[in-house]
């Protein structure tokens with residue numbers, strides 16, 4: 416097992432649009448050990464989703480070195496990606512949406528039914544299995560998206576602003592819930608957020624990105640992440656405040672203020 420489960424070195428990504436090159440990522444370095452949680456935070460347009468597309472193997476048009484468990488990401492495999500809008504199909508039931516992930520990877524065998532049932536049960540969704548996404552609350556929809564990822568038994572869970580459309584209370588509930596899942600499964604989790612409190616609550620490593628073309632300009636090690644009682648404690652509030660000033664300082668620096 417490589418020392419860093421996830422390792423990104425000097426990653427550069429550019430898009431070509433109408434004959435012009437748009438540099439999205441510029442020399443990104445990032446690493447995360449197995450079983451740890453990492454959070455990426457940075458201004459809009461700094462290339463966070465671009466980075467995730469590379470990690471998920473959806474974009475292989477890049478320069479630099481990207482390794483997950485020592486292998487170049489190819490899509491699928493041991494990595495699961497949860498998108499901002501959850502990616503649920505409205506015409507499929509909760510059960511069918513969860514099975515869909517397995518079907519897409521050619522893993523939907525009759526034996527997997529038991530696994531789907533176990534995951535739905537763990538996430539408190541078994542009684543909702545026959546409902547459609549429109550008949551669920553935002554938090555329940557988010558849990559279905561997590562169930563669909565967990566049923567694949569991934570080693571790396573990538574979450575792109577997963578809680579952004581939830582109200583504040585539901586958001587905290589789902590953050591707690593994610594923490595429980597992480598403590599049970601010891602998955603490696605990398606999450607994108609714009610929310611400073613969420614970054615400090617969930618991220619053992621917080622990667623601060625610069626405005627586009629993005630690069631990781633600071634890595635904050637956060638030993639406090641993983642404590643359910645953390646919110647409201649003084650060290651938590653202090654770290655949120657220092658992360659907030661770090662992000663503001665960077666913005667002012669870049670704007671030349």
Ligand SMILES: Nc1ncnc2c1ncn2[C@@H]1O[C@H](COP(=O)(O)OP(=O)(O)OP(=O)(O)O)[C@@H](O)[C@H]1O
Nearest residue numbers: 430432437439458459460461462463464465466627
């Ligand atoms: N397919 C594409 N073609 C051209 N340019 C793109 C494409 N996808 C992203 N970009 C550009 O690359 C840059 C990074 O975009 P990206 O979506 O990765 O940023 P982000 O940090 O995830 O943004 P946000 O926080 O707003 O979701 C932006 O300038 C964006 O306009």
